[in-house]
Amino acid sequence: MSSTARTIIGAIMVPLFMFFAIGIMFYLFKMMNVNVERILTFMIAFSPIWLPFTLFYITFEMWMWSVHEKFKFDNGRTTLRIKLPQEVLKSPEAMESILTLIFNPNGPDNLMQTYFDGKHPLVSSLEIASIGGEVRFYANVPTKKVKNALESQLYAQYPGIEVTEEVIDYTAEVIWNPKKWDIMSFHILKKSKTKDEDVLPIKTYIDFGLDKQPKEELKFEPMSPLLEHLGSAKPHERIWVQILMTPHVKRNFKNGSLSKVDTWESSAKKAIDASMGRDKLGLGTEETESRPVLTMGERDTIAAVERNVSKYAYSVAIRAMYITEVGKFNGDMIGPMLRSFSQYDMIGRASIGPMWRTDFDYNFFQDFTGERKLRAKKNELENYKARYYTEGDKKSKVDRERIMSVEEIATIYHIPGTSVITPSLSRVENTRREAPANLPIGDFK
Numbered sequence: 001m002s003s004t005a006r007t008i009i010g011a012i013m014v015p016l017f018m019f020f021a022i023g024i025m026f027y028l029f030k031m032m033n034v035n036v037e038r039i040l041t042f043m044i045a046f047s048p049i050w051l052p053f054t055l056f057y058i059t060f061e062m063w064m065w066s067v068h069e070k071f072k073f074d075n076g077r078t079t080l081r082i083k084l085p086q087e088v089l090k091s092p093e094a095m096e097s098i099l100t101l102i103f104n105p106n107g108p109d110n111l112m113q114t115y116f117d118g119k120h121p122l123v124s125s126l127e128i129a130s131i132g133g134e135v136r137f138y139a140n141v142p143t144k145k146v147k148n149a150l151e152s153q154l155y156a157q158y159p160g161i162e163v164t165e166e167v168i169d170y171t172a173e174v175i176w177n178p179k180k181w182d183i184m185s186f187h188i189l190k191k192s193k194t195k196d197e198d199v200l201p202i203k204t205y206i207d208f209g210l211d212k213q214p215k216e217e218l219k220f221e222p223m224s225p226l227l228e229h230l231g232s233a234k235p236h237e238r239i240w241v242q243i244l245m246t247p248h249v250k251r252n253f254k255n256g257s258l259s260k261v262d263t264w265e266s267s268a269k270k271a272i273d274a275s276m277g278r279d280k281l282g283l284g285t286e287e288t289e290s291r292p293v294l295t296m297g298e299r300d301t302i303a304a305v306e307r308n309v310s311k312y313a314y315s316v317a318i319r320a321m322y323i324t325e326v327g328k329f330n331g332d333m334i335g336p337m338l339r340s341f342s343q344y345d346m347i348g349r350a351s352i353g354p355m356w357r358t359d360f361d362y363n364f365f366q367d368f369t370g371e372r373k374l375r376a377k378k379n380e381l382e383n384y385k386a387r388y389y390t391e392g393d394k395k396s397k398v399d400r401e402r403i404m405s406v407e408e409i410a411t412i413y414h415i416p417g418t419s420v421i422t423p424s425l426s427r428v429e430n431t432r433r434e435a436p437a438n439l440p441i442g443d444f445k
Contacts, residue, residue, distance in 0.1 A: 064256055067118030071106075075122060076143035077387065079169045080151065081136060084427040085160030088417040091213055092205040094157040095414035096311075099406040102141075102149045103312045105247040107255070114256045121247040122146070125387045126413045129170055130230035130239040135425045137415075138170065140242075140387050158415050162428045171385045174238065174323055176378050182329045185380035187356040187392055187399040188318040188341060190408075192349065198403040199268040200301070200350040201308040203343070204411045222411060224420050226340035229333075231424035237330070238323035239337060243413055244389045245314035248403050264403050268309040272302055301349055308405045315401040316409065317389045318352075321380065344411065352412075355399040356392035 043050075105121050108114040124146055127138040141147050151163050174181055192200050205211060208220055230239050248264065251257035275298060294302070318341075322333055338354055345351035358376040360366040367373050376392065383389065391397045416425075 060258065063115070064118075067116065068120055068256075069118075071118035071120065072122060072142075075145055077140060078143045078147045079166040080139045080141070080147070081164050081166050081170075082139060082154065082415070083162040083164070084137065084415055084425065085158055085162075086418070086427055087160065088158060088415050090157065090415075090417075091210040092410040092414040093211060096406045096410035098150065098153040098157055099314075099409055100312050101153050102146050103247055103314075103406070104142075104145050104149075105249045106145065107249065111254065114254060118256075120256060121249060123244055123246050123387055123389075124150075126243040126245070126409075128226070128230065128241045128413070130233045130237070130424075131170065131173075132235040132237065133231055133233045133424050135227055135230045135422060136170070138166075140169075160428060161415065169385070171240070174381065176381055178326075178374055178377075180326060181323055182326050183321060183323050183358070183377045183381060184329075184334065185319060185321045185358045185377065185384075186338065186354045188320055188338070188352060189355045189399055190316070190350050190352055190402040190404060191355065192351070198264050199271050199305050199309060201304050201346075201405065202350045202352055202408055202411070203346045204407050205414075206307075206407065207304075207346070208411075219417055219419050221416055221419050222343060223414065223416050224422075225343065226337070227416065227420055227422050227425055229336045229340060231422045233333070234324075234328075234330075236325045236328050237333065238321075239333070240319075240321045240323070240384065241337075242319050242384060242387070243316060243409065244319065244387060244401075245316045245404075245409060246401070248313040248315050264313060265309050268305050272305060275302055297348060304349070308407065311405045311407055313403050313405045314409060316404040317399070317401045318412075319380070319384060319389065320354075321384060341412075358392075 102124070106119045108117070108119040113119045122142045122145060124142065125140040127140060129136050129138060139150060141150055154161055154163050190198075190202060194200070205222065208222060210219065226241070230241075233239055249255065250263045251259065251261040253260075275294070320337060322337065324330065341352040345353075358373060358380055360373070363370075363373070389401065391399050393399055
């Protein structure tokens with residue numbers, strides 16, 4: 001079921017349930033010989049007080065959804081294909097700079113912009129697609145707010161790169177048809193054994209030593225396992241990986257939220273205080289001998305957390321899809337795709353792994369007819385095309401979006417260097433250079 005249908009049904013069912021509950025209440029009062037007319041008179045008399053608040057609460061979500069959709073439609077979306085340059089001598093720090101510069105929270109200046117214009121952070125999507133073994137880099141971003149900034153920054157950071165706008169999105173090739181295509185989708189997210197899974201960082205390019213700019217032949221490219229695997233896809237196979245990211249901002253009434261939620265800096269401070277033993281037994285914030293002794297690993301973790309939360313952050317969800325023709329499903333393509341993310345794991349900190357999939361542990365009991373699985377696959381394909389994310393596990397929300405810094409995202413998605421020699425990874429054929437500034441001009445006789 002689409003988000004639109006769910007919102008409409010929710011908006012209708014809430015008042016119906018309320019009136020049904022009121023009817024049962026009056027029926028029980030009548031059974032107990034309670035004077036219902038006095039209660040009804042009291043409710044009508046005070047309706048100018050409680051009725052506006054009730055209607056506001058019921059219709060708030062639907063109204064915010066409608067103005068947000070209008071804002072997204074007005075901004076438009078563009079799919080950019082990124083053709084890699086022949087030479088890339090920069091570390092993932094260049095991509096981190098790009099992600100920082102395109103960070104656009106669309107913060108409203110007043111309540112009119114929030115509740116009538118629908119200004120809110122928009123989703124950007126960084127994507128890698130293997131189409132029959134040909135590996136391509138894409139970015140799907142808001143046209144008005146991000147497209148020009150992303151394009152100019154890519155040219156600025158990576159000389160020789162080529163960025164073109166796709167007239168027809170590459171996902172249009174696959175149309176939902178269970179008789180033709182077999183699809184399996186995964187939600188891959190950052191996770192941790194502790195409750196501080198957002199603030200604890202994964203293994204980033206700084207941990208790999210890429211910030212020290214080693215020689216090209218000595219560089220370790222964290223993206224190479226995934227790219228090599230994508231290049232091994234057969235002509236009838238498609239592997240799509242998208243990183244959906246929304247600028248991480250605080251939520252309050254001014255930004256269109258009835259609940260107040262701070263940014264992840266407060267969570268980071270609590271995690272550090274817990275590790276340092278602060279605010280326990282009256283220790284306060286000053287240094288004392290009563291504090292727990294930290295190991296070198298714990299000190300490194302605290303330093304990594306402080307560095308992580310000091311940078312711009314996005315709410316991130318990674319979706320990976322394996323698509324193939326019916327009857328040609330190869331389960332061996334799944335494992336290497338998922339395992340390629342395990343190199344970002346840091347024991348004692350955070351890791352990246354699948355949290356949900358379009359399948360069930362016990363298909364015979366959970367999906368006897370197979371309809372739930374087909375419905376999930378169809379929704380995932382539509383959501384991928386729409387660059388939309390919603391939790392697959394509606395109850396536990398174990399696959400909710402996680403907060404990641406630009407440093408973490410740049411480690412997972414950046415323009416790989418020339419050390420990656422995957423044959424199917426398309427690069428610009430010739431390096432384009434500017435003409436010399438001192439060329440002679442005029443007529444020659």
